[in-house]
Amino acid sequence: MTFTFVENRWDDAVADQLDPLGRLVYRSNLLGSDWRITNTGGGNTSSKLIERDPITGEPVEVLWVKGSGGDLRTATRKNFASLYQQKLLALQEIYARMEPRGPKTPAEDAMVELFRHCVFNLNPCAPSIDTPLHSFIPYRHVDHTHPVPCIAIATAKDGPDLTREIYGDEVLWVDWQRPGFELGLKLQELCRRHPSARGAILGGHGLINWADDDKECYLLTLRLIDQAAQYLARFDRGIETFGGRKYPALSEAEREAVLVEILPWLRGQLSQEKRVIATVETSENVLDFVNANRAPELAELGTSCPDHFLRTKIKPLYVDWNPTVESVEVLKERLQEGLERYRADYRAYYEAHRKPDSPPMRGADPTVVLIPGVGMIAWGKTKSESRVTAEFYKSAIEVMRGAESVSTYTALPRQEAFDIEYWALEEAKLRRMPPEKELARQIVAVVGAGSGIGRRVAERLVQEGAVVAALDLNGPAARETADRILEQVGMGIGVAGTGISACGDAIGLEVDMTDREAVRRALRWVILAYGGLDHLVITAGLYVPPPPTGEIPDARWDDTFRVNVTGPFIVADEARRIWEAQELPGSLVITTSVNAVVPKVGSMAYDTSKAAANHLVRELALALAPLVRVNGVAPATVVEGSAMFPRERVIASLLRYGIPFDENEDTETLRQRLADFYARRNLLKAPITLDDQAEAIFLLVSGRRLSKTTGQVLHVDGGIPEGFLR
Structure with a gap:
């Protein structure tokens, strides 16, 4: 059939x-x-x-x-x-x-x-x-x-x-x-x-x-x-079903510019009690609706299907803003006014329909925001929830279109809606849900996530409930990290008009962190995917083996400082705008090195750049306080899975230290031999692993564990006496 x-x-x-x-x-x-x-x-x-x-x-x-x-x-x-x-x-x-x-x-x-x-x-x-x-x-x-x-x-x-x-x-x-x-x-x-x-x-x-x-x-x-x-x-009249067009849709570039400007600010407004994560929906049917004459009237009626309004709440917040003549600042003013009005309306709705045994009110903020010219922004405690909320209201728009094309759309009576939303059985279901993970509702960008420490950190933070943007100079490697994460947590299916909005709990993005415009562009994608940024982790770095002569060319010296010092500063400086717009506490962790305080023959450029990165941690802690905590993690040499240890460098090191090996062995086996050799240098006689670094970074990112720690560099090196604080 x-x-x-x-x-x-x-x-x-x-x-x-x-x-x-x-x-x-x-x-x-x-x-x-x-x-x-x-x-x-x-x-x-x-x-x-x-x-x-x-x-x-x-x-x-x-x-x-x-x-x-x-x-x-x-x-x-x-x-x-x-x-x-x-x-x-x-x-x-x-x-x-x-x-x-x-x-x-x-x-x-x-x-x-x-x-x-x-x-x-x-x-x-x-x-x-x-x-x-x-x-x-x-x-x-x-x-x-x-x-x-x-x-x-x-x-x-x-x-x-x-x-x-x-x-x-x-x-x-x-x-x-x-x-x-x-x-x-x-x-x-x-x-x-x-x-x-x-x-x-x-x-x-x-x-x-x-x-x-x-x-x-x-x-x-x-x-x-x-x-x-x-x-x-047979009866559909397109946008005329919604009373005809009142406002034009902005171009894709114009929509993105507006969204990048308002999303972090709006997320901050909606996250005063608990943080939320966004999904942007700009498909044609959504734009037709938000730009139509009858959009305010129909939006006020709310959804009807019980499954819909359990996600979308009783109604969305529609913001009457003219995208062609009014500025983004005016839009923010309208959003602020709309939020205050919405909260008052929701409290009145709750008080008018509550019963003696009704559960407590769950929050008065909207989960769906409709903006003419721009589209819909859906919010939820997870990316999955906000994506589903967007899906539901997209369906609700089509329901209204169908009903209005042949009759008049009717929503459930408010009391019926309330009785579903605050049904004792639904409340019991909510209470049976497991507690949220430690980094639930948190958005983390990991720079250097294509391999090594960065990849393991991205995987670790997602396990704790965060959504992660995996950023790396190697774009395919960043996307591979995101794909690995999505295989573990389940990707889900997005409904947004652009691929980035339809993402799951991880996205992979290419970025050169020494290029300010590239950083700005990558962070724009993070905003469009999730609505803002809570934590920034920078594990990317550059080590250049010295030539046989031992002399470091000026260009390679410059490259080392550009990647290990200037790059983290640029990323932090660009992220500062997001943090300030949100006005939500966040954190920044920079991976430095124990070499920053232990001089070594043969790695002068790397060691001095990491010493500068240590001081950058302290300077940024001053600059970003009190909103953002800034700390560093200083590993000893981590050979496992590191892009800084390609097979050629591992073999060269094994030869230099006189460690026996078989050239037919795979790279990870050779790396393990080298890691075991380095382990003999620390007090604990244990190899330093990716998991060790990921755990330290998780502790510093967490708001529950080291929440009063800033301006510090945490050594994760197995105990190297030369690196002790003095």
């Missing part, structure tokens, strides 16, 4: 090789791979399968359904809960004896706790609140998705009539109801009364449909989405 607006990706050759649960995972991944079908983390799929009871050995019917917090695109077998179907159905008898019953009663919420008593085979995956929808629908396979065209119908004022016009009796309308036990019962009754129905539009929510064959269910989902999309396309 082929469709106009969605793609049939089902491959029988793949599906036929899978067991029934594998086919459910396959179907789910296909549906989750298109943001127009269902949003990240949203939607549910299920299959009722016959399994063997682990105790009795008898065949039993088991509901496999996507678990709480799972994502259809990335789901694996472990992300599906399994429950005894007959036990789930038996819960209806318990519920019938409870009083009062209803979608917003304690009885409704209490049923979620009983799901755990229905778990099959001790499956640890937590069932979601949508479990009853899948259990009570009397078909083997169920898809519940959040397709943009179907939500447009679900949020339209004339939604019931539009549903009949598009689908006839095949898909029926169900009025808005919070997901849960009651909605499952309502769908069960719908199927009983209308046995020929194959799906339902859930008012304000999305689409649910069913079949007794999994491929048939998948294709049905696509067809129903495509029908709604084709219907809406």
Whole structure:
């Protein structure tokens, strides 16, 4: 089957090789791979399968359904809960004896706790609140998705009539109801009364449909989405749907210039309680919306689909700014005024709708900011969260476009929205989440991340929750570092109009830190990717072996000082602008060397440049205080993985020191031989490793551990007496 607006990706050759649960995972991944079908983390799929009871050995019917917090695109077998179907159905008898019953009663919420008593085979995956929808629908396979065209119908004022016009009796309308036990019962009754129905539009929510064959269910989902999309396309009037164009879009270069100017400042404004990370979205549909006459009116209505406003909050902040005649300073003034107004509105919304047992307010700042001519800036505690928030509001814009093209867009009543946002079950889910890592919400740029210490530092800081920009003179090496990190943490899929905005927890950028314009350009990309900068780590350096004559050419002397002293100063000087715009505490760590205080024959240029770098640490600590802490890490020779120790230099050193080796050995083995030799020179008789340096830098970057340390150079050298402080 082929469709106009969605793609049939089902491959029988793949599906036929899978067991029934594998086919459910396959179907789910296909549906989750298109943001127009269902949003990240949203939607549910299920299959009722016959399994063997682990105790009795008898065949039993088991509901496999996507678990709480799972994502259809990335789901694996472990992300599906399994429950005894007959036990789930038996819960209806318990519920019938409870009083009062209803979608917003304690009885409704209490049923979620009983799901755990229905778990099959001790499956640890937590069932979601949508479990009853899948259990009570009397078909083997169920898809519940959040397709943009179907939500447009679900949020339209004339939604019931539009549903009949598009689908006839095949898909029926169900009025808005919070997901849960009651909605499952309502769908069960719908199927009983209308046995020929194959799906339902859930008012304000999305689409649910069913079949007794999994491929048939998948294709049905696509067809129903495509029908709604084709219907809406007949009436779409482009930007005229939003009242026509009020402001022009700026060019890409102009947008970037504005964003680079405002993002760090705006991040500082939004990070007074907890820091946030940005995703910029400048796709055509977003620009059409923010530039339209009706954008302020529609933005004020907020989103409707519950999954959307849990990320985007009740509404975005729209800033009325004329990009063609008003300055960036005026934009900042409007943003400041808008933030104050938004916070007051949100507090009033919370106070007006809270109940005695409502959870505390979670923060009054917007997570979505809309700027004419520029686009959308989404914010979250992680890059993934801000990227998903951008995805959700991009979907919300298309929902409004669809609804307005055929009817009038309607948002959920404020009380309903509040009850979802501050639902006790959602609050419990938030409290079950593990504590944030030490560097969560932090943005770190590592210069020299293409190899050696810099690469290991980048990997270490991401493990602690930071997002990292890996910068290096060797661009491909920097990108390789970022790719390695993304393989470890999971890249995710971006939705932004530019590749840099769609990045994950790491990006790789080429930079010559001795070139101020190149540094400025790289830091611009960091701002556009994440919204600002918290910490700067500089591990890049240059060592030039002296020629056989022992004389150092003037040009090589200059190169050494240019890289080891001037480069770190330039990077710090450019980063200062970001730190000052944010007004958030940060840190700078420069890798120097124990050689800075231990004179050696044969490395005069390197040693004296590192001595200057030590003093640069102290000078920058004075210059950047009190906002930014500045420290240094002084390693002894680190041979492992170092770009300063290519194979030729390692072999030359082994020969010079009379260390036996086999030229057929790989480079890392030869490096280890040299590292073991150097280890005999320190008090601890231990090689100095990349991990040793990364751990020291992490301690200095951390705001929890050495937060009162600045202007210091920490030796990580195994104990070299000549380097002791005196």
